[in-house]
Amino acid sequence: MGGGLLPLSPGRAARWRATADGQTAAAEGLSRARAQNELLQLAAAHPDGVEQGVLKTAVQQYQQPLRALQRKGLVEQAPAPRATAAPSEEPTLNAAQRAVVEAVDAGHERFAPHLLYGVTGSGKTAVYLELARRALARGRQVLVLVPEIGLTPQLLARFGAELPVTTAVLHSGLTDRQDGLRYHGRDLAVVRAQRRGVAVVLGSATPSLESLANARSGQYALQRLDERAGAAEPPRLELIDLRRRRVEQGLSRPLVDAMAGELDAGGQVLLFLNRRGWAPTLICDDCGWVAECHRCDARLTVHRGGTRQRCHHCGAEGRVPSACPDCGSQALVELGQGTERIEQAIAERFPETEAVRIDRDSTRRRGALEAKLERVRQGQARILLGTQMLAKGHDFPGVTLVGVLDADLGLFGADFRPPEHLAQTILQVAGRAGRGDRPGRVLIQTRHPEHPLLR
Ligand SMILES: [Zn+2]
Ligand SMILES: [Zn+2]
Structure with missing residues (x-):
């Protein structure tokens, strides 16, 4: 940098x-x-x-x-902050922190990548400080990489106060939000550690899919800081290859089975589909005509159980035609699933279970979003289905299973957002899955299980 x-x-x-x-x-x-x-x-x-x-x-x-x-x-x-932090008393690590320090320190003479998983407040910084202290005591140097947003005066003051050496701060001049550069710091750290033959600790409360996969395969040693009450294990991610599975109305058999199991055990299920409406495409089965917006040429999304169609780009709206305007055929087919259609599929498969749908259409009315979220929090609604609105800072402590219905929307979606966006969204949602000692389960439906992000 x-x-x-x-x-x-x-x-x-x-x-x-x-x-x-x-x-x-x-x-x-x-x-x-x-x-x-x-x-x-x-x-x-x-x-x-x-x-x-x-x-x-x-x-x-x-x-x-x-x-x-x-x-x-x-x-x-x-107001201006205190110039320096008060020197802290003798640092004391709890048992979990000590275990992590010993595990990392045991292999300090050779290249060893560790993924340190711990929620905010679990004490990751104390672990970094103790490891740095030990390295310095051996006459070594320490490199600490922090995303710009985490580089607070408090953090600098803490390192300055607790380590008996000069700390040089190198500024990359990059924000951690710039696309493509997000993982740059992490990759750089691993490569440097490999060249120097030293240990590297990657700390995160929401590790990337890639890091979790590396931890699963043993390439990274997974270290956990989960002494804090209510801390959850990292979510277990499982891919469902849609090419090999029968899918009915957007739901594969393994996902439906997992939902049934979770609901039987008293858990809540969250289904994530970033596509609202009933079906994204209306096509004529005879001539191949596709319903498009007369104003902007975007495909029209079918809404309200197949009665209305709406353009998600310019807002144009109208009735769904009863016959193909090109050939007159009445064989018009709704292709694909939006949240409305999944909502009906869920109602058919789990008629006894109350489900709540959260997307822009279902929450237009003032107070509707709060009322729906409340039914989930109270436990009356046990299936929660929604778009990325779900990932916006809501907390669902009862959710033990997350289903990502169409990961390919994020990987190859028409909105051209980078795959990292999908990963972050999934983890924001899945980070809340799991209760106490029970890790949450994340099932990801995809036609591209070979994609590097999911592999
Ligand atoms: Zn036609
Ligand atoms: Zn339009």
Whole structure:
């Protein structure tokens, strides 16, 4: 990583934090202006304030949007932080932390990658510090890579206060959100460790699918910090190859069986399908005509059980024709599944179980989203079906099984978002699956199980 040196001690530059209104707006993504939204998210992620320099890293021309946020009362200047952290007392590690330190330290003389899995607050930083202390005591150097957003003055002060050496901070000048660069730091760290023949610890509360797969195959040693009450095991990911399975109305047999088992055991099931409506395509079985929007040429999505069609690009809406406008045939076929259609399939297979559907269509009415989420939290609704709206900060502690109905939408979807987006969404959802000592299960339906992201 290149870039200039930053001073270790927190600077005197102005610092900004989100107001109470700003926190709410950040959580709900209210600000439509992109730059303002970026800045607001950053400010909201740093309750003690974020330096202007960091804001500038995220948004080059940050001054105007920052002033706009201030005028709206969403951000305010934060008081200057203490120059240094108080020196901590003798560090004490709990049993789980000690076990991880010993496991990593035992192999310090050779290349050994470790995946350190622990939720926020489980004490990963104390593990890094103890490992660094031991390496320094042996006269070695330590490289710590932190995503920009995690590089807080508090973290720097903690390393500075607890390690008896000079800490140089190299600034990459990149934000961790830039596409394609997300995993750069991780890969770089592993390659460097391999060249130098030393241990490398990859810490995360939401490891990437690739890292989890490496841990499963034994390429990474998996270290867990799960002493904290209620901490869950990492989710178990299983692929269902749709090419080899009979699929009825979008649901494969293994998924339906797993749902039945989980519901019998008293758990809740979350099904994720990032496509609303009834069916994404209406096609004439005789001549191949496909229903397209007369305004923008996008394919029309069939809605409301097959009665209406709507353009998801421009909003045009109309009735579904009763016959093909090209050849007059009445053999019009609805291809594929949206959330509406899956909702009906679930009702047919699990008629006794209340299901809740959460997407933009089902939550238009004011208060509808809250009411639906409440039925899930109270345990009345035990099947939860929805689009990426589900991944937006809601918590579903009773969910023990997550089904991703169409992973290929994320891998090869028409929205051209990178596959990392799918991985993050799945993990945001799956990170909540599992109760206590019982790991959550994630079943992923795909026609491309060979895809590097899923392999
Ligand atoms: Zn036709
Ligand atoms: Zn349109």
